[in-house]
Amino acid sequence: MPKRLNTILSRTRNRIADFMLFVMTIGGLPALVSSVLREASLRSIVVEAVHLLVFLAVIICLLMRKRLSTRTKSFVIVAAMTSMSLLYIVKFSPASGMAMMIVATVIVALFCSLAVTIRYAVFCFLAIVGVGAMRIFELDGGLITDSGSVPHTLPVWGSALFGYIWMTASIVVGVVWMRQALLQTSMDQLRSQNELMSGKRFLEQIRESASEVANHFTSLDRIENASFRPTLKRFANLMDCQRASLWLQRDDGDVECVGLFDANNPSATHEGMVLRRSVLPRYFAALETGQVVDAEDAVNDPRTSELKDAYLIPMNVKAILDVSLISAAGRMGILCFESVGKTRAWRPEEIVFAHMAGALLAAAAGMKNVMEANDELSFSRRRFEAVANYTYGWESWIAPDGKLIWVNPGVERVLGYSVDECIALEDYPLSLVAAEDRDRVRHYINEGLEGLSGSDREFTGVHKDGRKVGIDISWQPIADSQGGNLGIRVSCRDITERIRYRRDLEVAKADLEANQRRLRAHFNNAKIGVFYWKPDRTIIEVNETACQLFGYSADEMVGKKLELLVPEEDRVRLHTLIKRIMETKDSVNNRFENIRRDGSRIICEWYESPIFDANGELDCIASFALDVTERERHQETLESIYRGIRFQVGEGFFENLTQVLCETLGMTYCHVAEIVGDRIKSVAYYSPETGRSGLDFAIAGSAGERVIKDGVFVCQDNFKSVMPDVTRVTDIDVVGYVGAALYDSEGQPIGILVTVSDKPLGDPQLAKSIVEVFASRASAELQRLQSERKREKLEQQLRHSQRMETMGVLAGGIAHDFNNILQPISG
Known part of the structure; x- marks a missing residue:
């Protein structure tokens, strides 16, 4: 940030230097002409030569301003003003020379440090004193002549010297304050830019994190290879904390650590560590109540102090940010970020990011469940192939008359009935089917007996112990080598797990859709107005904050041009900005005065970022708008406060205070x-x-x-x-x-x-x-x-007491003297 501030200040000084050169050129030409056309008796070769040299130097510097550095231009300006001020103070009048010296000192204050400004002011002070002394006391012996229009007296030169000191001090203080205000304004501008860029980076990090989590888990071939450590490492780096861990909830409500990243100890692991609800009631209550625990001082925070002895102190953890992992199926775990060795205040955007990271990991855990389901399904498929090859599954052979001919032992594994029990059944397999599915299964059997085949039809079977079992049924007519009808082969398998996995998959899909809705909610509820617009300046999407900021609904802005929000006088600058984005294809920032729907005007800082399609062509531009109107008004208020308290003591303070307040x-x-x-x-x-x-x-x-x-x-x-x-x-x-x-x-x-x-x-x-x-x-x-009033009153009382004491001593002495006189008389 200091480098960018220096760049801004350097550009500002360069513009001031160019402006001063232009002003000096415009003002110097009449002075040069006036000097040349002066009466012969008043003309001076020295004056004309100095005028000409200064004017030429300023003209040359102005023409070459783009090639010259700011330091060189400032040196030329100060040298020119110094030469002219010395010329005027020597040849014309102290007042005119003093005025030019004040201007020169102010220019030095603009371009140089305070120390250089003070040295230059001392030089000017000594110059006025020196020339004034020679003029007043005629020390030059008549060698230096002037116009004779001003008498050289001590009051004249004294007033010039006092005027220089007073005006220079006042203006230099103002310039120093102005430089400080410019620095503060630049810092505010850079801070706003950083906030906009931080918001953009935040959204990009969310997108990248979601993509990495999805790619990481979808690229795994086996569930045994699944690990949350790479994702936790990325999240810890984004949060700038030393530790991140993932805890999943067990069936009993306790949570178990399934992943850990520790920057200080890469080999550390908490696998198998369990946090029990019965031991940590306040901690779990805080999570379930607010879904987040943001403990700045975890050891002393009542929500996390229960972890002090067993976890926080041994791990040297000082601050904790924990968020609940919630899916469509309910609460499923905790995502924990930890600061080691020092306390830490968690910022609102970090808490938002932690929630988003928790949502991503909740989706990832759902993906892991899906992977587990897919693995189980794959295993079931391999098992089905083994059944088909080795008659391991529930295989049946039904005769053309519908009677059971053969059933393999797999039926006992699926429904608990032995082979003999199945052979003894009159209505096999309908007696093994749930009542609501018997007509459907009877229809399947009849289709097979009629020569039709079918597969992967589901029905609910009834286990011998009474529980319901999901069954997948397939059938195929059987014929001998001569094509004679031998009946049908019925293959059944237990798909209870597959049904459960399918439900889990639906839950995981719902989680992903919920995450998308949350991301959309973040877009709509962001505190910064967001616009997406085409290169032809047509607005294609806005968030809710943008609508509130400008008073329009989304329908009223979408499809309209950006000129809707820009005053007439700034639209040329808007077109220049768009042209710059088209040419550079780079992000830009600026400040505009914008028009709201009700006609009122607000000041916004804008950050424009181009978005390109897969072919590298400009697709649209994302603009982030931040309302800084209140900040501008508060800045003016702060300046008023400064004016109100600049007097430190005295009645002037109260007088200025009441005036500034009004x-x-x-x-x-x-x-x-x-x-x-x-x-x-x-x-x-x-x-x-x-x-x-x-x-x-x-x-x-x-x-x-x-x-x-x-x-x-x-x-x-x-x-x-x-x-x-x-x-x-x-x-x-x-x-x-x-x-x-x-x-x-x-x-x-x-x-x-x-x-x-x-x-x-x-x-x-x-x-x-x-x-x-x-x-x-x-x-x-x-x-x-x-x-002070009390002190003055006490001093007055002390002086009165001292006077009374002196009078008492005097009265005692007089009485003693009278007594000495009266003693001889009395005898």
Whole structure:
């Protein structure tokens, strides 16, 4: 970020240098012509030569500005201004030379550091002092002549020197503040860009993670090769934490670790470790209540402190972020991110990412179940082939008259009946079929006896122990070598597991669809407005935040041009931006003033990112819009606060405080008052309307009593209705009211800061915040003033006591002298 800031500041200085060269060229030409056309008696070869050289240098620098560096151009500007200021102060008047030196000093402050600026200001100071001394005391011996239009006296040169010092100091301070404000603005701009880029990277990381998880599990040939470690490693790197683990829920409700990534110990494993609900009731309750545990200090957090002795301290885990894994079938596990060695505050976007990662792993676990189901299904298929080859499955041979001829022992494995029991049945196999499926199975048998074949028909069989069994039936007519009808071969197999796997597959599919819906919800609920538009500027998709930001519905924006949101005066800049994207095919960022549906205007920062199709052609552009209108308004408010507290002490602070408060909030009257006994007396006040003075009123029954009681009192509108019994202390018809109590260091009220308006408050929350900031500073200043008054009063009492003591000593001495005189007389 510092490198980018330096680039921005360098570009800004370069533009200022070009502008100064242009201004100096425009202003220098008349000065050069005036110097050449001056009367012969007033003309000077030195003046004309300096004018000409400076003008030529500026012209050449302006023409070659694109080839010259900012440092070179700034050097030329400062040298030219220094030469002209010295020329004017020597040949013309101190005031004109002083003015040009001020401009030169400001230019140095713009392009150079504070130390260089101070050295240049000292040089200019010494130049004014030196030339002034020679002029006042005629030390040059008449060698340096001037126009004679200004008398060379000490007041003239003293005022020029004072003017240079005062104006230079003021302007340089302003320039330094401006540079700091520019730096802050640049940092805000870069921070906004980083937020937009971070949002884009976040979405890209989600997409890549989902793709990697799916590719990882779908590329495995066997379930034994499945591992969550690569996915956990990627998630840990994205979250910048040392450990990530996956815990799946068992049938008893406890969770077991099935995957771990530890950056500090790659070989570490927690396989077989179980977290039991009975031991960790608060931890599981927190997960089930909020679906997330974001413990910044895991050891002391009540939700995770139960893990302290057995897990946190041995593993040196200081912070935990745990999210529940939830699928369509219910809660299925926990995804855990851990910070080792130090506590950590989990940011909102990290919690959102953890939820998304948990959803991906929940889908991956579902995929793993599907893989397990597929493996079982594959094993069942191989088993079926073995049955077909070795008559291992439930195989039957039914005669053309429908009687059972043969059944293999596989029937006992499937339904629990022995071969003999099956042979003894009169209505085989219907007696082994659930009542609701018997007609269907009878139809299958009849089709086979009629010469038709069929396969993979499902029905429900009844096991000998009474439980239901899913059966897959296939049949094929059997003929001898002469084509004679021998009956049908019926092959049945147990597909109970396959039915369950199919249901699991449907659940996994529902999980994936839910994840897609969550991703769509993230798109719609993102805090940044998102637009997708074609190269012809036609909007093709917007999210809900964009609709709220601009006041349009999605249908009202989709299909429209981007010019819908851009003022007429900025549309040329929009076309230039689009042309730049087409040419560079690179991401760009900018700031636009945009128009909402109601006609109001907002300031947005935009980040445009081109999206290309599989052939590398530009398909569309993704734009992210961030509303910075409030930030701009808050920046202005902060500047007002700065103006209000720039005086550190003294009455000037209160006077400026009340004025800035009125101007910032658009109020009618503002005053700072202190509590004197049972009354409130103004210390300082301000009103845009002249003629109003400070206030002196009793606390009881006044609005000030409410302020002192509540600490802060804000009335946005209808003050008379809110405070009907309050005593009126001013001629203003008060509608809006904001007041804050002022306290000393012991928390006792010593005064109030109040501002009122004859109209409703525009933003009461902002007004309250600003008054609270001012009140804190005003409290300290008022306490300081009261302390000074007490000190002065004590000093006065001390001086009075000292005078009384001196008079007592004097009276004692006089009495002693009279006593000495009267003793001889009395005898």
